[in-house]
Amino acid sequence: MLKSREDLYKLQQKAKAALAEQTMRILVCAGTGCVANGSLKVYERLKNLVAEHGLLAEVDLVKDVSHEGIGVNISGCHGFCQLGPLVRFEPSGLLYCKVQPEDCAEIVETTIINNSVVERLLYQDPNSGEKVKTQDEIPFYKRQVRVTLKECGRINPDDINDYIAHDGYQAIAKILEGMKPEDVIKEVTDSGLRGRGGGGFPTGRKWSFAASQPGPKKYVICNGDEGDPGAFMDRSVMEGNPHSVLEGMMIAGFAIGADEGYIYARAEYPLAIKRMRKAIADAEALGLLGNRVLGSDFSFKIHIKEGAGAFVCGEETALIASIEGERGMPRPRPPFPAVKGLWGCPTIINNVETLANLPAIINNGANWFRSFGTPNSAGTKTFALAGQIQNTGLVEVPMGMTLREIVFDIGGGLREGKKYKSVQIGGPSGGCLTEDKLDLPLDYDELMKVGAMIGSGGLVVMGEDTCMVETAKFFMGFVQNESCGKCVPCREGTKQMLALLTKITEGKGTEEDLALLEELAQNVKDGSLCGLGKTAPNPVLTTLRYFRHEYVAHVRDKKCPAGACQALKEYYIDPAKCKGCTVCARVCPAGAITGDKKQPHVINVDLCLKCGACMEKCKFGSIIIR
Known part of the structure; x- marks a missing residue:
């Protein structure tokens, strides 16, 4: 058990020394994307092969065991997901892409034993064809500045000692040694950090509201209910650097006077939840979490609440209702959670990324954080x-x-x-x-x-081949399905907006429908109870604003300019390319294609089902969409 900042410092030096004994450190990405592509098999194979050669470094700080060798570790997400599984070598920075277990023997022989490079596993620039050896030379990484993700891909998320070796828990130790809650709030306020979950509300201001509230009990909630299609930022942080989230929650708790926190994560994130649970247990075992943290008067406990995947639970009051065991539905505000939140107590809710920024801000200072970004949007x-x-x-x-x-x-x-x-x-x-x-x-x-x-x-x-009307319909379908149904504007308005968009994409819309759609979108935006409903019309309003010509083409000309809407496709056979092979006629389920052998065929548009079977089978590219 660590009783003081000095104890933490000693453990940090011990962990750094153990890492320094690793002559080479191999990090195999174990984020969800790479795991799905078999990265854990790559990790096991590499580790076994290195051990067979007698080169594996053994590190066990609990048992005081460590000796020189090759370190083989898992890591969090490296970011370049499409090229996974990714394997990086330190200190050289060498990066291998799309590594499979069958590549491991060659990697050990070529890279570890003979200090050379497996060329076929390097990143290849799609424009120049040039092979790139190190991660920092790849254009994808060159322009990035990593603060939240700095240690994701560089530390083992399952090893608290790895986090401690990289300055982990130094921020909370610094706070406990000599800062007051108002000092912490001022530092965060001065940093310009704004909420990274959507609205961008100033973090320090939110904390000051909760800190000023009376009462012996307050809460900190980490919002990990990331539900946007295509979004996986919070998941990657929880998977790749879970302790940064815990430390951020502790900093927030100290600042507002809370001694308890909840991590709300959707159950569809099993790997993130698993790693967060282990991180909590390991931090408690070392005295970095729980009662009297580092021997101080500050105590903080963290629980995990698994959500059922409702998009609306990303909204603060719906999230609180879910933790309390009720159906996840928003509540009118005010009062805001900072005044009356979880179980009626003052509560601050920050998302994963916001909290993960806090240790770096405390360690490096507000001015350092402000050196990135813009005057009103720092970091x-x-x-x-x-x-x-x-x-x-x-x-x-x-x-x-x-x-x-x-x-x-x-x-x-x-x-x-x-x-x-x-x-x-x-x-x-x-x-x-x-x-x-x-x-x-x-x-x-x-x-x-x-x-x-x-x-x-x-x-x-x-x-260019994306239909913006279809895009708006997709997002509206998502929002309509996720509406909790509590308020009429969102429940009924999104349903009617989806019906209008469906009508338009099927070629049945009118110009009056466009006017109605726009009016309805504005009413839903103005009248909905929570942020989900108020922002639900945004994809419709922005596509109407910037791509109105596509909507007009759908309703006036009955055509989809992008050729994406199935109901508006018109299949046509180019007589100059048609060889009269009759394949298209034979596969057409509606008998819409006619013609003699070795003569150009034609499609009866009135009979055509627009299924695309003819285009799929045509070997001569004679069937086109117009």
Whole structure:
């Protein structure tokens, strides 16, 4: 048990010394994406092969066992998910991509024993064809600035000693040794940290509200209920550096006078929950969590509550209701949770990323954090890049970086040479940003001006063949399905908006429907009870604002400009390419294709089911959509 900051320092030096004895450190990504692709098998195979050669380093600080050798460890998400499983070697920074168990013998022989490189496992630049050896040389990583994700991919999330060796729990030790709650709140306020879960409310101001409330009992809640389609930032932090979240919660607890906290994570995150549970147990065993932390008068306990995956439980009051055992439904505000929250007690709710920033802020100071980002949006932000983009994965960049830099410099542009059309930022609560917004700085205030929001940080990139009406319909379908049904505007309004969007994509919409859709979207935005309902119309409103011509084409011309809406596709046979092989006629389930052998065929559009079977079977590319 650690009784003081001095005890923590001694353990840190011991852990650093043990790591220093590792002549080479191999880190196998064990984030969810890489695990799904077999990274744990890669880890076991590498570890066994290194052991067979008598090179494996043994480290057990509890038993005071450590000796020189090769360290083989799991790590959290490295970020470049599409190239997993990823294996990195330290201190060289060498990175191997798409590693499989059958590659391990060659890796041990070539890289570990002969100090050479397995060329075929290196990252290859899709534009130049150049092979890149180290992680820092890869364009995906070059422009990133990692604060929250700094240790994700660099430490073993299941080893508390690894976290301690990398300055873990030094922030809470510093606070307990000589800071007052008001000092902590001032430091966080001065840092400019704003909530990373969506709204961007100043963190220090929220804390000050709760700190000023009377009463012996207060709570800290970590919101890990990440529900946006395509978002996995919070999950990756909980999986890759769980102790940073615990330390952040303790800092928040000390600041407002709370002695208890809850981590609310969706049950669909089993690996994150498993690692968070282990982190809590290990911290308690060392006296870094629980009663009288590091021998001080400060006590803090943390519990985990698994949510059932309801998107609405990302809203603060719905989340509180769920922890209390009630159905996750929002409550009117005020009173706000900082005044009356969990079980009627003052409560602050911060998301995973917000809390994970806190140890670095306390250790390095508010001015250090402010050195990143913009005056009104300090620090960095994680984004999950997804969609039709070359490089998908998790990135962290300074606030204020432009969309162009993220999509084209870090993301590598769109796949297959497609032209950029839009990006959906902030998930169902966000909005679409068009090509003329590519140079817009990504910060809270600038995005609000164009009808979008950062949200939790999902970035779904869409190319020229994406139908924006269909995109709005997808997000509206998600929101409508996730509505808790408590208030009429959200419950009924989203249902009717989805019906109108479906009607439009099926070619049955009218121009009057467009006017009704826009009016309805504004009413839902103005009249809904909680943030889910108020932001639900954003994808519709932004697509209507920036892509109205696509809506008009659907209702007036009965055509989908992107050729994506199935009901509006019109299949046509190019007579110049048709060889009259009759394959298309034979596979057509409706008998809509006719023609003689070795003569161009034709499609009867009135009979065509638009199933695409003919196009799939045609070997000559003669069937086109117009």
